[in-house]
Every structure is written in structure tokens, then in C-alpha cells.
Amino acid sequence: MKISNKAILFFILIVACVFRFYDFAHIPFTHDEFSALFRTRFSSFHELIERGVRPDGHPAGVQVFLYFWSKIVGWNTWLIKLPFAVAGVLSILLMYRIATLWYNETVGIISAAFLAVMQIMVMYAQIARPYISGHFFVLLMVFFWSLMILKPDKTFLRNSILFVLSAALCAYNHHFSLLMAAIVGFTGLFLIQRKYLGWYILSGVAIFALYIPHLSILFSQLEIGGIESWLAKPTPSFFPLYLGYLFNYSVLMYGLVGAIMAGGFFTIKKADFSLKKFLLFLTFFILPALIGYFYSVYSSAVLQYSVLIFSTPFILFLLFGHISNQKPVVNAVLTLIILAIGGYALIYKREHYRVFYDSPYEKIIDDAQKVNSQFPGTPILIHSHHAITDYYLDENTFSIPFTWLDSLPTTAQLILFLDSASKVSNTFYYGHLSENDSKTIPIIRDYFPEIKWQSNYFNASTYLFSKGEKMKTKNVVLDFETAETKNWSNFDLNYVVETDILNESHAYKVDSTIEWSVSFHENLSFFSPQKNDFIDIALSGYFEKSPKETLVVATLKNDETTVYWGASGFHDFLTSDIFPQQVKAHLTIKLSDVQGIEKQTALTVFLWNKGESQFLIDDFEIARRAGNRVLYGLGEQIE
Template sequence: MTSANKKILLLIIVLGIILRFYNFHLIPFTHDEFSALFRTNFDNFTDLIEKGVKIDGHPAGIQVFLYYWVKVFGKTEWVVKLPFLIFGILSIYIFFLIAKIWFNETVALVSAAYLASLQFSVLYSQIARPYMSGLFFSLSMFYFWSKIIKTPSRDFYKNSLFFVIFLTLCAYNHYFSMLLAGIVGVYGLFLIDRKYLFKYVICLFITFLLYLPHLKIFFFQLNVGGVGGWLGKPNKYFILDFIYYIFHFSNYVLLVTIAIAVFGFYKNKISNLVPAHYLLFSILFFLPILIGYFYSRYVNPVLQFSVLIFSFPYIFFLMFGHIQNQKPIINLFLVVVILLTNIVTLVFERQHYKIFYNSVYQHILTDCQNFKKDTATIFLIDSHRKISAYYFNKLDLDSNFLWLEDFGSERDLIKFLQKASVGKKQLYFGCVSSVNPAVFPILNEYFPKLVWQKNYARGTTYLLSTEKSDTEGLVTALDFEGSVQNNWSNVNTQSIVDSLFYSGRHAYLLDSTIEWGPTFTVALQDIVRNEKDFIDVSVKFKRKGWINEVMIVSQLESLGKLIDWRSSSFEKYFNSSDDWHTAYHSIKLSDVELRYKNIQLTIFIWNKGRSTFYIDDFKIWVRKGNNLIYAVDQKIK
């Protein structure tokens, strides 16, 4: 390796260190890290396995490591994250060595530059979970495997020893790093020099023996299944989205990447390419994706971007493996262009240090602290209690909040707001992304003016007041006064009554003969400008008989295909009195796949139980959403 290329590699590693360690003492814990730390509070190893490992769905390796690490070094954020930051740096160097074995120094430098500067690898170096550890273990495993395959006669036993060690660590780290290790191990049976086949099989057998103590945990977790309770099945765009995510969702990064790949064909003959190399690295990159995809579609959802970090580096060998070795000045130019493009987009397009360094769990508690003593303000939050307790103690915060979950139902929340809004002028609401989207329009009914909204990854904080608000965002309001507006249908004028109403002089009566009530239909693109927005619906209703199986329904369709269907029951908002009540319904568009043509939105009342009741003031709003809600792994718009 030339002295100039060594300096280029040093530049890559130094910048990789800077990107990962920038203000590293300020990096907050993620939800997954908190979960892992809460599962280290056991007095003995048996409880750790039974109560801290089995219930998690991951192998025991990293949880056991954290258990002993925090016992010795404590639970300060940077201390917990430090080993994984180091794994991230070491991975850059190991990846360089692998590329050098299979290709040349130019391919190695280009590939290492990407691994050093892309958000995917930077982000997971800053998270104390089994992702960057798994990348380091799997790259190290592949490095020693490569030496066994390429030069078996040189230090076979030493390389085999480290191959077995890292193969075992992959198995104990994460099931997807184990999957990749299994693919590599099996593939090696076809590549290994026949003289060393028996010894290679012995290596695999020893690895299996080392994994035997974990088999009981493996089968227990296999029977439990995946994370289908909160993780949805991957859609047809998953692979393309993943590749786009790797490259920062940036046309600039893609343009540079494609340009370098095209440059590689300059003065390079197709006959110089080695098909076996492309087959190997295609299998390593695509097979874990395909296995995860079909398992998630037809068995249990397990596939998300994070679990593919172990196999993602091999895409660079597919893209750049044909590049011939270049002069150091060309290598420097390529590396500088890669690093500059990736770092600029990491900081400004992906806003990594702004978004990831701000914990929504902390901001839910701190965004209101400068007016926390205001007795005219209600402080309501929907967050994680144990994580909140961590920040209460760490930051010495006022912990006097109302918790949304303490209200047993929507009726209880509304009853509280009806009384509280009389004597209070403001309401502060901080929530994580999993909050019921209909909560906000309920709060907004009694505190109609949005003073401010602060957006974070995975959550939002709001300040509302009792001041009157304009009708910004109002799409339509069916009040049964005068002629029916455009886009409304199924409104029978004979059902409009003037004997009883909530506002104006008329209301609408649905009885046992009417199953389908007033219906609003519109092209989604005509009312929504951002796919992170909400569509809120409210309707006043009053019983004439008993309310049974009545609901607000919304559906999104594209060319006759149903995309999304959801409903909200009137019963949730009915308190058995003869007063007027309000039913609410919300669509969180950020949770709906919207990449369809000509999407039609339909909202209607479904009187499934054939009840008899009045409705009035049927309103539909578009509410500005949180454009950062899924910014960590989606494009920011």
C-alpha cells in the first residue's frame, strides 16, 4: 500500500471518527436503548435471561454485555454508547481490508469512504444496540473467511480460529447477523479448496457447538414470533426505499455514486470483470433482504432498515468492484468528492445532528418548563413513564403532569376538558408518535387556537389556548342550512329537520331505515399538501333512541383499489345523556402508503346498528402534521 493511499485512508478514518464522536456526550438514548437499559436491572444472571433476554426477541449477546458493562461503568449516555462508537470506527478499517483482498486499493478507499460518511452507519454507531456491533462482527467474520477462501495455505489455523470466534459472535449478536453468517458459512462450502473442506466443516461444527447454550432461547423466541404488534409488513417499495435510504434520499449522493460507477468502466474491459465476485456479493446483499421480506409478508413482520446493516456494505462492491486501481491523486479526488457530498447531505439534507440529538422524550418534559408554574395552563402528556422518570431525575424537572393514559376513555377526557377549559386559558400537550391521532381534535375543541407546534422525530409538542381561532385548514362543514355543498352526497333533504339542532336552525335525522349517512368524496391531492398531514373529522350527534354500532368511516381508494379503511365509533363519545355530543375521527396520513394514482378520500356516517339519532355540523379539516415524525428513516419533506 502506497504512502499516499495510507494518508487517504487516515483521512477517511479521521472524518469517520469526527462524524460519530461530534458532541457525543450530548447524544440521547433512543427508545430501544432505554428498553435495553431497563432490562439490566436484575440481581442475577438467571433473571437477566428469563426477564431481560427472552422477552426481547434478540439473541442474548449484547444484552448480557450491557448488563456487565453498566455494572462496571455506569449508565451515562456516552459511556453506554462508547463501545458501539468504537465498533463503528473499526468497521471502516475492516471493510477497507476486505475490499483490498477482493479488489484493489481504489475500490477499498471508495467503499470505506461511503461506510465512514453515510447516515446509516453513522447513526447506528451512535446507538447502543446490536447493529454496529453486528456489523463489526460480521465484517470481521467475512475478513477471516476471505483469507481462508483466497489463501487457505497461509495461516489457516489462525484465520480459522478468528473465523469461528466472529461467526459465533454474529450468532449471539442478532438474528440477521446470524443469518448473514449462515449464508457466508454455507457458501464457503462451495468455494473452499477441496483440500481444506474437512477442516472448514469442522470450523462450522465448532461454531454450532458454541451456539448450543443459546438454542433454548432461540426456540423460545421463535415460538413467540416477531414484532408484528408494532411493525407492519413491508410494502412493495421496501427494497427501493432501502437503497434510497442508504444514499440519504439525495439525488446529489446518487448522482455522485452513479458517476463514480460509470467512471469505473473507463478503460476497463467487461472481460476483466469476475462474475463469481458479483454472484457472491449479490447474494450477500440481496438474500437477507429477500428472506426478511418474504418472512415478514407471510409469517411475522421482522424486516426494517436497521436489521440490514450487516449486509448493506456489500452493495458498494457491486457498484464499484469493476474499478481498476487508480493513481493516488485520482483516489484522493474520488474520496474527497464522496466525503464532501455525504457529509453535506448528512448535515443539511438529513439534518442528522439536529434531529437525532434531540430526544422527544426529553422535549415533551422540557418544552413547557419556562411556563410550568403558570396556574392557568393544563399540562398533559402522552409518553413513556419510565423514560420520563429518567429525565425527571437527570434534569431535576417538575414532574407535575397529567398523563393521557390516566383518562380511562375519550369520554373521561372530554368530561375533564369541559370543566377545565372554563378556568384555564392554555393547554400544553406533548406526545409521542403512537398517540391516538383523534386526541388532538378533542383538545382543539376546547382550546381552539394553536399557539405553537414543535416537531421532533417520533413526537410533537403543542401549546393551545382558549382564544378564538380562524378556520384555516377547514375543508368543508355540512350544517344542513341551505343547499348541500359540492362533494357531498347521500343527503336526503326529507331527513333535514328544524325541530332540533345543535347550531343554526336545522339538523339531520338518521333512523332505522337509513344505513348510510351523508358522504363526502374528494380527490386527496385537492385538499392535502403534505403526506405527513392529518385529516380530522368531527360531527355533533344527539340520540333519539339508543346509540348502537354507529361510526364515522373514512376510506382511501385508488382506481377502485382500497388503500386504507378505518372507523371511529360514536359510542366512545356517548355518555348516556340526552345532550349533544361530538364524535371524532382522524387519519394520520404519515402511517398510510400514499404512492398510488388518483387517490379518492371518502368520509361517511355508517349506521350499521340502524340506530335513531340526529347529527349536525359535520366538519372535515386538514391539520398540519409533523414533517420530522419519521425523519430518521424516511425522506424529510
């Protein structure tokens, strides 16, 4: 059977459909999708714009579409997502067509094959948000723009109209797809044939005219600023990490890209490489990223992987645009290798179908239901999104008794709740999202020390605790019972006193004249932590009266540069106004949220008696706790 490039492209599209539509009916809504759908519950279009669009920060396009689409199909997950998945597949076809216009069929085949297996393309085709739609609109715009630039004598008017409409769709879709439309449109001024320049400028005027109704929304959204409440400002490491993400963090894919590039250089002809084309697509790829980066650094944080999906395809032209046209059999072999290696990385390296298909909100409820069935009467504590949790409770007809963590707004209330729970049950369940206060787990373990099991999901974890023994981990303890004080300093053994007030027979006396007391110093690597692990710090104290600014402090430093500073006060852990009182303070370092950790990063922990209190301390403990390896696994590398 004769192999043709069209047959190869058709095969790529079939494989792309498999990756995007696998178990499609069971793909859960993401947080962003829930947020958008909750903002469709309005009785009028005006209310939708004023309350559902203006406060959001995204243009109106996709929100308006979801408003009408959800009225037709309801909240059926696969029907809500269907148009976006279709757009994801059609984008691959557009990529091929654009590549053949500017380069050749081999470049088109290679580019289409990579788009089929990149996780960023697969995942966002499964999310009903303005990312894959914008990706599609940008490619649609560039396709018609390319026809205007390269083949202006053929149906210029039709291509101009379609260019205007697709650029307007970019503008209404997302601010970064609007940025792409502006970059592409401006670039065309230097490429369009002079006799068509006037018509080209008119097309730009038409795009602006179509966007005029949205200007008031744009200006009001600009006043909102960035999203720094949850998105950090980027550092220069953003760019190499993003490139790794594009190729599924796979060494095999990196090697494949390098091999294909090298093979292209060996067969390159002078006519196959155009500096003009290279600079054109370099502009398309890099300029949005640079604008987003510098805006995020010097103004408000907006740069994240998702907003670069609109410019991402053009990196493939930079990598493979020099490759000359090959025979279909060569294209077929390249396609099979790309799809095999990329598919393997998507499924096994990125664990896409396990991590993405498990809704953290649903799993918190599912695991609670299982515990409720297996261990009736187990207290259940949940930290999650209320409205989304209610959605899953209704959908699954679950009826389980549980307590919301935010109904216990203070640490003291949590401690009292746990104390009561420990008197009626030997087990305890806790499910939480990633923004949970990290010291909640060690506080729970004061009453239920053993973690019987821990289940990890993207952005969430669930636990079943019991009163069994705490599992041994890499830890250090200063209990003042032995002379072993390695890595501990800034204390005087003469202040060790005999007492049975605290946990053992000795304690350490801190008087009001001592501001800086017991300290621990060691390289963080001593604890052998993984990037998503925690460092739990605990210290028991005995106070005759209420402590005044008595703090457990921890720092992480690279030489003289501090990358983390945190403190926890004993007063937060008081459970009554009655003294004397024994108190255990906790401080936890969430390593996944600390930027700049290196092999030689130094950990220092110390007691700061800032308020000049007098008290006893005992059992100063520092331990590593295993974290969630897939916590940010949809964007970061999974270890």
C-alpha cells in the same frame, strides 16, 4: 507533499470519527437502548437470561455485555455508547481491508468513504444495540474468511480460529448476523481449496459447538414470533426505499454513485471485472434481504432497515468492484467528493444532528417545563413512556404537575377532563408519542381551538393550545345553512329542520329508516396533504336517547381497492347517561400510517346509522391538519 492511500484512509477515519463523535456526550438513549438497559436491572446472571433475554427476541450477546458494562460505567450515555461507536469506525477499516483483498485500494477507498457518511452507519454507531456491533463482527468474520479463501497458505490455523470466534460473535449478536455467518460459511464450501476443505468443515463444527449453549434461548425466542404489533409486513416498495435510505435519500449521492460507476466502466479492463466475485457479493447482499422479506410476508414480520446493516456493505462491491486501481491523487479527489456530498446530505438533507439528537421523551418534558414557566397553571397532558419519563424527570430534577393520558382511558373521561381544564385556564399543553390516538388533538381543539405552537420531533410532537380562533386550513363543512352542497350527497333537503338545539339555526334529521346518510366524496388531493398530515372529520349530533351503532365512516380507495377503512361511533363520545345529549364525534385519518396512497386516491366519508337511531346532525366538517414532517424521519425521507 506526496499523497498516499494510507493517508487518504486515515483522513476518512478522522472524518468518520467527527460524524460519529460530534457532541457525543449529549446523544440521548433511544427507546431500544432504554428497553435494553431496563433489562439489566437484575440481581443475578440467571435472572438476566430468563427475564432479560428470553422474552426479548434478540440473542444474548449484547444484552449480556450491557449487563456487565453498565455495572462498570453506570448509565452514563456516552460511556454506554462508546464501544459501539468505536466498532463503527473500525468497521470502515475492515471494509477497506476486505476490498483490497478482493479488489484493489481504489475500491477500498471508495467503499470506506461511503461507509463514513451513510446515515445508517453513523446512526447505529451511536446506538448501543446489536446493529453496528453485528456489522463489525460480520466484517471481521468476512475478513478472516477471505484470508482463508484467498491466502490459505499463510497462517491458515490462526485465520481459522479468528474466523470461528468472529462467526460465533455474529451468532450471539443478532439473528440476522447469525444468518450472515451461515451464508458466508456455506459459500466457503465452494471456494476453499480442496486440501483445506476438511479443516474448513471443522471450523464450521466449532462455530456450531460454541453456539450450542444458546440453542435453548433461540428455540424459545422462535416461539415468540415476529413484531407485527408495531412492524407492518413489507411490500415490494421496501427495496427501492431501502436503497434510497442507504444513500441518504440524496439526489446528489445517487448522481455521484452513477458517475463513479460510469467512470469505472470507461476505464475497465477485462481483468478488473469478475463475474464470480460479483455473484459472491450479490449473494451476501441480497440473500439476507430476500429471506427476511419472504419470512416477513409469509410468516411473521421481521424485516426492517436495521437488520440489513450486516449485509449492506457488500452492495458497495457490486457498485464499484469493476473499478480499476487509480493513482492516489484520483482516490483523494473521489474521497473529498464523496465525503462532501455525503456529509452535506447527512447534515442538511437528513437533518441527522437535529432529529436524532432530540430525544422525544426528553423534549416532551422539556417543552412542558417551558410552558409551566411561561404560563403558570396551564394544564399539562402527556402521552409517553412512564419509566423513560421518570428517568428524565430525575435527571433534570424537574417537578411539574401533569396528567398522564392513560389515566383517562376512555374518550368520555378525556372530554370531561378538557371541559374542566377549559374552565380554569386559557391555555393547554399536550405532548405525545406517535402511537397516540390521532383524534385526541381535534378533541382538545373543541375546547382550545388555537394551536399557538407545535414542535415536532422524531416519533413525537408537543403543542400549546389556547382559546383563540382555529387557524384556517383546507376544509369543507356541511352546515345545512346554505344551499352549497358540492361533493356532498345522499341526503334530502326536506329533512333539514329549523332548530336552535345545535350550533346554528338549522340541522338535519336522520330517522330510524335511514341507514346510509350524508356522504362526501372527493379525491384526497383536494386537501393538498403532505404524507404525514391528518384528515380530521367531525360531526355534531343531538340524541334523545343513547345512540346504537351510529358511526362516522371514512374510506380511502384506489379505484376499487380499499387502502383505508375507519369508523368512529357517537356512543364513544357520550359523557353521561342523561338524555337528551349533544355529542360531537371525531374520526381522524393518520395518512403516514396508510400504505398505497396515490394522486388519485379517493376519500369518502359518510354517516352509517347501523343501529337505526333517530337524531339530529349538524356541522359535518372534514379538514386537513398539518402533521409532523420528521415523524419517521430517521428512516423515511423528510419532506
